[in-house]
Amino acid sequence: xxxxxxxxxxxxxxxxxxxxxxxxxxxxxxxxxxxxxxxxxxxxxxxxxxxxxxxxxxxxxxxxxxxxxxxxxxxxxxxxxxxxxxxxxxxxxxxxxxxxxxxxxxxxxxxxxxxxxxxxxxxxxxxxxxxxxxxxxxxxxxxxxxxxxxxxxxxxxxxxxxxxxxxxxxxxxxxxxxxxxxxxxxxxxxxxxxxxxxxxxxxxxxxxxxxxxxxxxxxxxxxxxxxxxxxxxxxxxxxxxxxxxxxxxxxxxxxxxxxxxxxxxxxxxxxxxxxxxxxxxxxxxxxxxxxxxxxxxxxxxxxxxx
Amino acid sequence: xxxxxxxxxxxxxxxxxxxxxxxxxxxxxxxxxxxxxxxxxxxxxxxxxxxxxxxxxxxxxxxxxxxxxxxxxxxxxxxxxxxxxxxxxxxxxxxxxxxxxxxxxxxxxxxxxxxxxxxxxxxxxxxxxxxxxxxxxxxxxxxxxxxxxxxxxxxxxxxxxxxxxxxxxxxxxxxxxxxxxxxxxxxxxxxxxxxxxxxxxxxxxxxxxxxxxxxxxxxxxxxxxxxxxxxxxxxxxxxxxxxxxxxxxxxxxxxxxxxxxxxxxxxxxxxxxxxxxxxxxxxxxxxxxxxxxxxxxxxxxxxxxxxxxxxxxxxxxxxxxxxxxxxxxxxxxxxxxxxxxxxxxxxxxxxxxxxxxxxxxxxxxxxxxxxxxxxxxxxxxxxxxxxxxxxxxxxxxxxxxxxxxxxxxxxxxxxxxxxxxxxxxxxx
Numbered sequence: 165x166x167x168x169x170x171x172x173x174x175x176x177x178x179x180x181x182x183x184x185x186x187x188x189x190x191x192x193x194x195x196x197x198x199x200x201x202x203x204x205x206x207x208x209x210x211x212x213x214x215x216x217x218x219x220x221x222x223x224x225x226x227x228x229x230x231x232x233x234x235x236x237x238x239x240x241x242x243x244x245x246x247x248x249x250x251x252x253x254x255x256x257x258x259x260x261x262x263x264x265x266x267x268x269x270x271x272x273x274x275x276x277x278x279x280x281x282x283x284x285x286x287x288x289x290x291x292x293x294x295x296x297x298x299x300x301x302x303x304x305x306x307x308x309x310x311x312x313x314x315x316x317x318x319x320x321x322x323x324x325x326x327x328x329x330x331x332x333x334x335x336x337x338x339x340x341x342x343x344x345x346x347x348x349x350x351x352x353x354x355x356x357x358x359x360x361x362x363x364x365x366x367x368x369x370x371x372x373x374x375x376x377x378x379x380x381x382x383x384x385x386x387x388x389x390x391x392x393x394x395x396x397x398x399x400x401x402x403x404x405x406x407x408x409x410x411x412x413x414x415x416x417x418x419x420x421x422x423x424x425x426x427x428x429x430x431x432x433x434x435x436x437x438x439x440x441x442x443x444x445x446x447x448x449x450x451x452x453x454x455x456x457x458x459x460x461x462x463x464x465x466x467x468x469x470x
Numbered sequence: 471x472x473x474x475x476x477x478x479x480x481x482x483x484x485x486x487x488x489x490x491x492x493x494x495x496x497x498x499x500x501x502x503x504x505x506x507x508x509x510x511x512x513x514x515x516x517x518x519x520x521x522x523x524x525x526x527x528x529x530x531x532x533x534x535x536x537x538x539x540x541x542x543x544x545x546x547x548x549x550x551x552x553x554x555x556x557x558x559x560x561x562x563x564x565x566x567x568x569x570x571x572x573x574x575x576x577x578x579x580x581x582x583x584x585x586x587x588x589x590x591x592x593x594x595x596x597x598x599x600x601x602x603x604x605x606x607x608x609x610x611x612x613x614x615x616x617x618x619x620x621x622x623x624x625x626x627x628x629x630x631x632x633x634x635x636x637x638x639x640x641x642x643x644x645x646x647x648x649x650x651x652x653x654x655x656x657x658x659x660x661x662x663x664x665x666x667x668x669x670x671x672x673x674x675x676x677x678x679x680x681x682x683x684x685x686x687x688x689x690x691x692x693x694x695x696x697x698x699x700x701x702x703x704x705x706x707x708x709x710x711x712x713x714x715x716x717x718x719x720x721x722x723x724x725x726x727x728x729x730x731x732x733x734x735x736x737x738x739x740x741x742x743x744x745x746x747x748x749x750x751x752x753x754x755x756x757x758x759x760x761x762x763x764x765x766x767x768x769x770x771x772x773x774x775x776x777x778x779x780x781x782x783x784x785x786x787x788x789x790x791x792x793x794x795x796x797x798x799x800x801x802x803x804x805x806x807x808x809x810x811x812x813x814x815x816x817x818x819x820x821x822x823x824x825x826x827x828x829x830x831x832x833x834x835x836x837x838x839x840x841x842x843x844x845x846x847x848x849x850x851x852x853x854x855x856x857x858x859x860x861x862x863x864x865x866x867x868x869x870x871x872x873x874x875x876x877x878x879x880x881x882x883x884x885x886x887x888x889x890x891x892x893x894x895x896x897x898x
Contacts, residue, residue: 425536
């Protein structure tokens with residue numbers, strides 16, 4: 165059998181193996197998106213009801229809708245706040261856990277626990293802890309004399325977003341920490357030894373060795389984390405339903421409310437398509453700007469999987 | 471050969487019986503285990519009495535009901551009988567999946583006498599669109615112990631008395647507040663706030679042409695009252711939904727709430743108080759006579775989703791069976807004692823209902839619900855025909871949004887009511 169025959173057989177096998185997941189993606193991702201696009205050009209109020217084609221009306225309405233524009237802004241703030249806070253805390257914890265200490269294995273294993281807690285349980289747990297009069301946080305803070313009046317973690321529009329960011333980060337930080345720990349494991353110890361021999365302090369080692377080595381991972385997480393955070397719906401809906409007022413109404417929350425409580429599935433679909441489009445553009449620009457880091461990240465993950 | 475013939479005959483007989491069995495599915499949103507269990511008792515008894523039918527219950531949460539039912543209709547795999555509340559019915563009707571239920575209703579009405587107010591919420595276009603199954607209404611529920619301790623001798627009858635009592639009962643150092651008002655963008659907020667709007671004389675939210683009419687002096691007075699009442703509520707009422715409101719009264723954090731009579735089990739198990747310590751009173755009205763005796767009431771009914779005459783016959787039999795005094799009385803008494811009110815006029819039903827273990831302890835409170843039933847109504851169903859935008863009014867909690875805005879942004883009650891009307895006008 166010639167080399168060409170082998171190649172041809174390999175490519176056929178490859179196609180055969182890749183076909184099921186491709187079909188699955190078409191079925192559960194592409195088709196629903198196309199269906200959403202189609203609905204967005206109609207006047208459909210509820211699924212299955214009669215409708216007319218209205219062209220770009222829903223899109224034009226949304227661009228003139230101050231609630232939608234404001235929700236885009238809130239989504240951007242939500243993504244940035246979650247991104248920075250989670251990255252900072254996860255990196256800090258990963259660096260601490262990466263140091264040898266008694267119980268290191270225990271910490272590495274159990275840190276993942278909040279990630280495993282279902283969103284509904286997380287929401288109930290934190291709603292109770294945030295309660296103004298009987299929640300453990302307020303009663304503790306008041307008991308210690310730190311505050312005179314209870315803090316309205318979820319009922320004050322100025323801090324509800326911060327509270328939600330904290331809860332969402334509580335869920336995601338463990339996962340990010342594990343990713344950082346895996347990346348830190350791939351940093352050659354010799355580099356640190358050489359730096360120490362040259363008299364480099366902890367900060368210089370961190371700045372010149374750790375950060376450059378983590379950069380590919382940070383870049384990948386920057387993209388994936390942005391997409392994740394943009395689409396967070398469960399925690400927000402279960403804890404504040406977008407309130408108080410509209411202070412935590414991000415785009416997914418607004419679209420859900422519009423579709424299923426405002427009975428306007430076509431307008432909600434148009435909003436979702438606009439949001440999807442924004443995220444795709446963001447992802448493309450991000451990948452192009454950080455092409456080198458993505459290639460390096462790929463190499464790092466290949467090394468880790470060996 | 472004889473044995474073979476007998477086997478063959480019995481197989482044919484089985485096939486014949488199977489062929490005659492008509493499968494029926496009812497879908498409801500009463501998810502708590504006790505409600506599902508009580509419904510299963512009814513279903514099992516029905517299946518035993520009518521072997522030609524096989525009824526099955528399907529349970530979905532209210533949160534997913536809309537998306538689930540519309541998807542079922544769209545996919546053509548809908549159920550035969552679907553629970554509804556009025557606004558939900560208006561939304562689902564748009565899918566074209568709801569059948570006129572007049573025929574089924576008339577068959578059931580031959581067997582039981584319905585309370586007309588519960589049927590009226592489903593009359594439209596000269597048809598009846600659902601068969602009432604149980605009612606719900608809001609009362610002023612209060613902690614009698616708190617009232618005694620504060621030296622308040624009777625429950626408030628006027629809204630002025632509500633404010634005076636709430637002020638007296640608010641002792642933040644004890645973690646006690648006069649009232650737990652759900653000022654959140656939730657259905658709990660919508661129902662509670664609308665109940666007060668009605669008590670202040672603003673129950674009609676549309677005119678006969680379905681144009682919003684909420685911007686009126688009655689509602690400005692109602693929102694003025696609510697803004698004042700919020701001062702005597704726990705500080706985080708902006709995050710309060712049903713569970714928090716109920717929990718506030720049961721735990722002693724709040725002395726009064728407007729609520730459905732839904733938490734008798736919880737009161738007995740968690741309040742540390744007895745049944746006689748739970749007070750129930752009609753919704754107070756303004757002393758100047760500008761309001762009216764009123765409470766929000768829901769007629770929970772079942773829409774007929776199948777157009778198959780054989781199945782519709784089975785559904786009529788099922789509803790008539792369920793609403794017969796013995797079965798219905800037992801179901802009302804055990805499913806969620808106190809929450810579900812009879813939609814039929816029958817003394818025997820009430821006697822059986824009141825003899826249930828929990829309800830027998832809360833006779834006074836539950837009787838209050840029955841007494842108030844004639845003075846109730848439902849937003850959007852008080853004009854010639856129902857207004858389709860009532861779905862958005864309820865679904866997007868417009869009254870609660872206006873309340874929330876008033877509290878958070880400290881706008882005036884007049885501005886809050888203007889905002890409420892603006893929200894209703896902006897529904898397109």
